[in-house]
Amino acid sequence: MAAGAALALVACGDTGNDTAADATAPEPAEVSEVTAAETVAPETESVAPVAAAPADTMATDVFWGDTHLHTSDSADAFAFGARLGPEAALKFASGEKVTSTTGTEAQLSRPLDFLVIADHAEGLGVTREIYNGNPALMTDERLARWSKMLQAGGKESAQATLELIDGHTKGTNPEVLGDPKVMGPILKNLWQSRGDLIEQYNEPGTFTAFVGYEYTSVPKGDNMHRVVVYRDGPEITNNVFPFSSTVSEDPADLWTALEQYEAKTGGQVLAIPHNSNLSNGRMFALVDFEGAAIDAEYATRRARWEPIVEVTQIKGDSESHPFLSPNDEFASYGDAGWEDGNLNIVGNKTPEMLSGDYVREALKRGLTIEKDTGVNPFKFGMIGSTDSHTALATADSDNFFGKHTGVEPGKRRANKTDGGGSSDGIRRLGWQYLASGYAAVWARENTREALFDAMMRKEVYASTGPRIQLRFFGGCDFVAEDAEASDFATRGYAKGVPMGGDVAACADGAAPSFLVHSVMDPDGANLDRVQIIKGWVDANGETQEQVHDAVWSDDRVRDADGKVPDVGNTVDLSGPSWTNTIGAAQLATVWTDPDFDPTQRAFYYVRTIEIPTPRWTAYDVVRYGTELPEGAELINQERAYSSPIWYDPA
Incomplete structure (x- = not known):
């Protein structure tokens, strides 16, 4: 999969409320194309299919x-x-x-x-009504003053904004x-017209408003x-x-x-x-x-x-x-x-x-x-x-x-x-x-x-921006081959519950297993690792947590302390750009908690982490010649968080 980092904005001056816009802005610097990943999805073995879960339960x-x-x-x-x-x-x-x-x-x-x-x-x-000088609001001295300040723009508008928000707080x-x-008639008219507009743009099957x-x-x-x-x-x-x-x-x-x-x-x-x-x-x-x-x-x-x-x-x-x-x-x-x-x-x-x-x-x-x-x-x-x-x-x-x-x-x-x-x-x-x-x-x-x-x-998850695909299932019957099967999601529903669900106690107190499958954003960066975060209440009633590296890229080996070494960094800030010559296009595994206690309530969720990529600040430096203050961050490792799966011994 190739990942692109082309600049997507038109150069413009800063037109913030407290300063005038730049008369001109520098042309965006040319940004090199991010190279295609050498890492590809592992070949799937021929695995016997399992009986599918009811179709209406499968996302x-x-x-x-x-x-x-x-x-x-x-x-x-x-x-x-x-x-x-x-x-x-x-x-x-x-x-x-x-x-x-x-x-x-x-x-x-x-x-x-x-x-x-x-x-x-x-x-x-309401701010638009204040700005427009709605007669019903201008009887108040402060609102009349704010109206003039908002219309004046610049620092006066910013000050009126701060006073308005601070007053609400x-x-x-x-x-x-x-x-x-x-305010009732103002709100009623606005709320109903908004609803009608939203309905106009709602296209079932294509775009949901x-x-x-x-x-x-x-x-x-x-x-x-x-x-x-x-x-x-x-x-x-x-x-x-x-x-x-x-x-x-x-x-x-x-x-x-x-x-x-x-x-x-x-x-x-x-x-x-x-x-x-x-x-x-x-x-x-x-x-x-x-x-x-x-x-x-x-x-x-x-x-x-x-x-x-x-x-x-x-x-x-x-x-x-x-x-x-x-x-x-x-x-x-x-x-x-x-x-x-x-x-x-x-x-x-x-x-x-x-x-x-x-x-x-x-x-x-x-x-x-x-x-x-x-x-x-x-x-x-x-x-x-x-x-x-x-x-x-x-x-x-x-x-x-x-x-x-x-x-x-x-x-x-x-x-x-x-x-x-x-x-x-x-x-x-x-x-x-x-x-x-x-x-x-x-x-x-x-x-x-x-x-x-x-x-x-x-059955939802969060991303800091990249469109990483992430699936997470928990159950008592997952085996290693499920992670490699082309129908892994079907197996996930048939053998367990998806993210957001509850795993019941397994037979004979056995530990549940978790099927994880994560794929890079097709227009983004490779994956560094997939982690499973566990939280539980111990025998003394104290909450505990543990972060487990479940699967990672590039054949790295844990160090003496059990840590997976850093994936590396290919970011070129002069672009800014990065290359997918490290990391993996997809990561999948079946993971079992090595410290499972069948008597303890617990939750598990997945955190998928990308290889390092440029932050938005790095793009601003290239586009506008921005000089950043000391300590400003230019590189990060974006990520996705699954919803948890809960284990209840009852």
Whole structure:
């Protein structure tokens, strides 16, 4: 398979809110073609087929999408300058060329299969109304002042944005913004027109457009956000409006609203927590929003309404952290700049908070809570998405349009400072944002119903950007030849359960086995290794974890400490480019836990890691001559995370 790293952006100047655009921009440097991989898929042996599982239980295709995209309908996106709305977002995601807010032509090299436009419920469309000077809002002195500042653009617009977002965080925004008599008609018109537009672009079998929004709870700056996704179309969703954190910042009240929606309409809906890394320990705390210990009722409700979690996105990766996983050499990914504080204020986080911030630790905590209450509130699958506020859903390193329009492609964006929506605290640097991520869904067809149902059963996985194909099954009867069989997926369903499922105890206390199959992005980099991460509760009630290298490339041999040596590095930063002369096009194995204890609850998930490739910052250096600050990262090893499979001795 050949992998291309051609530059996909048109050169442009930095047109951020605080500086004028460059009059000219350097022509993109020529980038060498990435060479074809020498590694090829292993030849499959002639293996006797197994009886297939029922056809309606087998997911046959993987579909790629973004469940977390903001447009100019989001108050913060519009205030930061975004002028592309939902229609442009739908066109871009489905493969059409659009012009970004800052004037750059933008197009995906490969269209997405589905999209959720998740604009904030809080003040949906309100910044545009402030900007336009809606008479119903201009009676408030602050809103009138913000209107003039937004229209002025530049630093004044940026300042108005910071004040607006900071006011929402602290609950000090003008009361009129929470007045249903004023905001109700604005929201109703916008919500219904959005639903009709989304339906227009929904093409079952080709491109799925979901109705959704973001519930943006930020108590004292602690990120408690959720994306809400409907299985239904506007004939139902147009009649029930988004639930806002201005009504309640307690996610349990959001679950009540979702429950009422299903009871009232007969529809279906779910919620996806995200950016747990910025919650100051609250997203996966051992207590509820009010500080009471999690009981069975709370655990049941949370597991019901939040079947999946967004583990990676532009504002950092939330899988794990070196403090929590000191023996995991790959735990530090995308945490620079995001590990020290909550959403708005850098520098106020203590190490103890990290346990409630990261997904792997949450999975471990879930086992403990299940042991005590009988229910696991954190039994979720994993996806990635962008959280882009540009209306452009792209997590491709060579086609990265930034978090918001102030950091769309340009010479200075990697050096810009950003307060994460707060006027207080130390600023984060532009290079610390990730070009991440995508949601991968295994389903039988590309429709709202099939994709939503796959999310509910957690047959999904996360990618930091590359379209790595990943399958993961657990059962009691897998044998080595299953990994080499051409019908390995059929065998997976027939002999076990897919990612997101539960493995029951095997006969005579035998250890379950896991069938793993991972294939490189056909337009991307080879694979370094496939790991299986295990978490469990030991006999003393303490949570434990272990990272296992299950299969790796290039015939490397473990060292004296049991570690697999580094795969190497072929990145040429002058391109930037890399070569697939190291790594493997695909990796597959059947793995069995060498330390299995049939009496212990446990979970297992897969982490597939690519060989090193250039980061988006490396492309900016070549395109624009960007001079990066000390410590800026230019190379990374992108990855995919499967949803777990759980083992329960009961």
